[in-house]
Amino acid sequence: LDAALDGIGSEIAPYGTVKVLPYLEAVVNEGLRLHSGVGAGLPRVVPAGGMTILGHHLMEGTVVSSPIYTLHRSKAVWGANADEFYPERWIDASADTKKEMMSSFAPFSIGLRACIGRNLAMQQLQIVTATIFRRYSIVLQDDAPLEIQDSFGRKPKKCIIGVKRRDLKVL
Numbered sequence: 045l046d047a048a049l050d051g052i053g054s055e056i057a058p059y060g061t062v063k064v065l066p067y068l069e070a071v072v073n074e075g076l077r078l079h080s081g082v083g084a085g086l087p088r089v090v091p092a093g094g095m096t097i098l099g100h101h102l103m104e105g106t107v108v109s110s111p112i113y114t115l116h117r118s119k120a121v122w123g124a125n126a127d128e129f130y131p132e133r134w135i136d137a138s139a140d141t142k143k144e145m146m147s148s149f150a151p152f153s154i155g156l157r158a159c160i161g162r163n164l165a166m167q168q169l170q171i172v173t174a175t176i177f178r179r180y181s182i183v184l185q186d187d188a189p190l191e192i193q194d195s196f197g198r199k200p201k202k203c204i205i206g207v208k209r210r211d212l213k214v215l
Contacts, residue, residue, distance in 0.1 A: 049178050057174035059167055065174070070134035072169045076151035077122070078129055079190070083113040083198045086153050112150050113198075121148045181208045 048065055049057055062068055090106040102108060119126045121144055123133065137145060152159035159165065176182070185204035193199045 045174060045178055049174070055175070055179065057171050057178060059171055062170045062174040063167070065170075066135055067131065068170055068174055070131035072166070072173055073134050073149065074129055074131040076169075077116045077149060078127075079192075079198065079200075080112050080116060080151040081197055082151075082153075083111065083192075083194050084196065085109040085112050085115070085150070086157050088155075110150075112153075113194075115148055115150060118148060121145060179210060179212070181210055182206070 045065070045068065048061055052058060052061060087107050087109045090102045090104055090108060092104050094104045094106075095102055116122070117126045125133075134142070134145070152162040152165065183206045185206070190203060191201040193201050
């Protein structure tokens with residue numbers, strides 16, 4: 045991050061610079077995978093005639109949903125360390141594994157009811173994440189698991205951090 049932003053005349057990371065940083069993208073994706081803003085999948089109604097999913101027939105009119113929290117922690121997709129923050133999984137994955145990961149990655153939902161602001165949100169997440177970690181040193185108070193209040197929106201209950209401005213002149 046420091047090397048990519050060295051010589052940039054702005055305190056805000058320019059999107060043109062940060063959008064091509066694979067590790068930054070992996071960090072943002074991994075953060076969204078483990079801490080999606082919404083933990084429950086949006087409900088859908090099975091269309092006329094019903095449908096069969098993985099050998100199970102669902103009758104027409106049945107309301108179905110796939111919880112994003114569960115989808116994002118499937119060991120079959122994400123590996124034995126599915127509950128851990130591990131951005132490298134996005135970098136080290138083979139093409140087939142990454143395709144499977146992307147088909148199971150739904151922090152903004154999927155289909156016709158997906159968040160229309162997804163692209164803008166991803167852009168802003170990359171800019172803000174790069175800017176914050178470029179400008180500040182951040183430490184967690186402890187390594188305790190992050191407790192979440194689950195409702196439609198998932199909210200951290202308590203996260204205490206220390207923040208110190210970095211001296212960018214020496215970089």
